[in-house]
Amino acid sequence: MSDHLHLPSSVGTLEMDGVAYVAPLPCGPIVVLEGSAVLVWNEARSGQRATVADRVAALTGVPPDAIRPQVDAFVADLVALGLLA
Amino acid sequence: MNGSQVDVPLAVRLRFGHAAVQYLADQVGVDLLHIKGVAVDPSLRPGGYSGSDVDVLVRPAHVSALDRAMRENGWRLYSTFEYGSPFGHAQTYQHDAWGYIDIHRFFPGIRVPPESAFERLWADARGIEIAGVTCQVPSVPAQALLLVLNSARSLSSNRADVAVSWGAASSERRAEIKALVDELDAPVAFAAAVGGLERYRHERDYQLWSVVSQGGSRTMEWRARVRAAPTLSAKLRIIGRAPLVNVDHLAHRLGRRPTWSEIVVEFFRRPVVAVREALPRRRGTRRFR
Numbered sequence: 370m371s372d373h374l375h376l377p378s379s380v381g382t383l384e385m386d387g388v389a390y391v392a393p394l395p396c397g398p399i400v401v402l403e404g405s406a407v408l409v410w411n412e413a414r415s416g417q418r419a420t421v422a423d424r425v426a427a428l429t430g431v432p433p434d435a436i437r438p439q440v441d442a443f444v445a446d447l448v449a450l451g452l453l454a
Numbered sequence: 455m456n457g458s459q460v461d462v463p464l465a466v467r468l469r470f471g472h473a474a475v476q477y478l479a480d481q482v483g484v485d486l487l488h489i490k491g492v493a494v495d496p497s498l499r500p501g502g503y504s505g506s507d508v509d510v511l512v513r514p515a516h517v518s519a520l521d522r523a524m525r526e527n528g529w530r531l532y533s534t535f536e537y538g539s540p541f542g543h544a545q546t547y548q549h550d551a552w553g554y555i556d557i558h559r560f561f562p563g564i565r566v567p568p569e570s571a572f573e574r575l576w577a578d579a580r581g582i583e584i585a586g587v588t589c590q591v592p593s594v595p596a597q598a599l600l601l602v603l604n605s606a607r608s609l610s611s612n613r614a615d616v617a618v619s620w621g622a623a624s625s626e627r628r629a630e631i632k633a634l635v636d637e638l639d640a641p642v643a644f645a646a647a648v649g650g651l652e653r654y655r656h657e658r659d660y661q662l663w664s665v666v667s668q669g670g671s672r673t674m675e676w677r678a679r680v681r682a683a684p685t686l687s688a689k690l691r692i693i694g695r696a697p698l699v700n701v702d703h704l705a706h707r708l709g710r711r712p713t714w715s716e717i718v719v720e721f722f723r724r725p726v727v728a729v730r731e732a733l734p735r736r737r738g739t740r741r742f743r
Contacts, residue, residue, distance in 0.1 A: 376586070379477065380586070381470055381473040381474065381477070381585040381586045381587055382585060382586045383466065383469055383470075383584075383585045383586065385463070385465070385466060390462060390466050390470070390585075392470050392473075392474075392551065392585075394473060394474050394477040394478070394587070395474040395475070395477050395478040395481075395527050395528075396474075396527055396528050396551065397470070397474070397528075397549075397550070397551025397552065398550075398551045399462050399466070399467065399470055399551060401462060
């Protein structure tokens with residue numbers, strides 16, 4: 370498991386009206402991320418993977434341990450889909 | 455916290471369409487320029503963009519490689535160069551994720567050879583980011599010229615691009631555009647869009663641009679296309695193709711691939727339509743004699 374995650378060159382992304390759209394290229398499909406998923410997506414693309422939940426918690430003012438399982442599971446999903454590496 | 459796969463706005467889908475075809479082109483070593491739509495400089499689209507497809511101009515020698523790569527990656531051919539437009543310049547593909555894309559092998563109105571035209575536009579192209587992918591676009595004056603030439607193919611009541619790209623252009627920008635018109639040998643189509651077409655009435659493509667910019671029957675357009683073809687072999691190709699059935703168009707009309715008997719029916723239907731178009735014109739001519 371990589372310590373730092375990054376956006377692969379084979380993934381396109383754009384944000385419009387607070388919604389993040391992410392797609393593996395060249396075949397798709399487009400994945401739509403809304404609400405808290407956008408927060409996690411933006412934090413997961415930089416910094417250490419182990420601290421993503423802490424950084425999201427700092428942005429939202431909730432205790433890190435309250436969201437860590439969900440955040441880590443979501444990040445794992447993004448990696449499994451090939452949207453982060 | 456949930457990630458889901460749902461319908462997305464067309465404006466988003468089109469941007470990813472640009473990114474996807476650029477990514478694929480980079481993978482297989484194909485040069486292409488993103489033209490029209492969301493790739494156009496914001497200064498030329500003050501009212502935003504409301505298109506429905508992606509348009510790219512491909513280096514002519516690379517068209518086959520891009521066609522092959524696209525078909526291997528989920529794009530389906532929707533209409534062909536031969537039957538997609540009267541100019542034979544573009545063919546359309548459809549992709550489940552990205553929608554429609556038009557692949558241009560040349561741009562109507564530009565009379566220098568397609569490879570030379572692409573090389574000229576490529577020489578001062580620049581990169582812009584679309585959905586995280588660097589896409590090559592022509593210079594802003596070249597974009598303005600392409601929008602003007604594109605407008606020449608629509609009737610004069612639908613020429614908003616001309617008003618912005620030419621009508622509102624500074625004298626310096628107009629000089630840059632005119633220099634490109636000369637370099638790319640595009641005076642007739644340019645005049646069809648901005649005015650002054652009659653100055654070119656002795657040019658071989660005058661009638662063609664007169665018909666497409668001012669209207670006319672399919673028969674008039676066909677005759678003008680033959681006249682505009684630069685060589686005898688090009689004229690013969692147009693003449694030889696004319697009686698054939700546009701199988702792409704027929705398939706889309708029927709919603710399925712046509713049977714042989716339907717193609718035969720269509721083969722005879724087209725000349726009948728042409729005769730019907732010609733008859734009223736003859737009758738009209740008689741009235742004025």
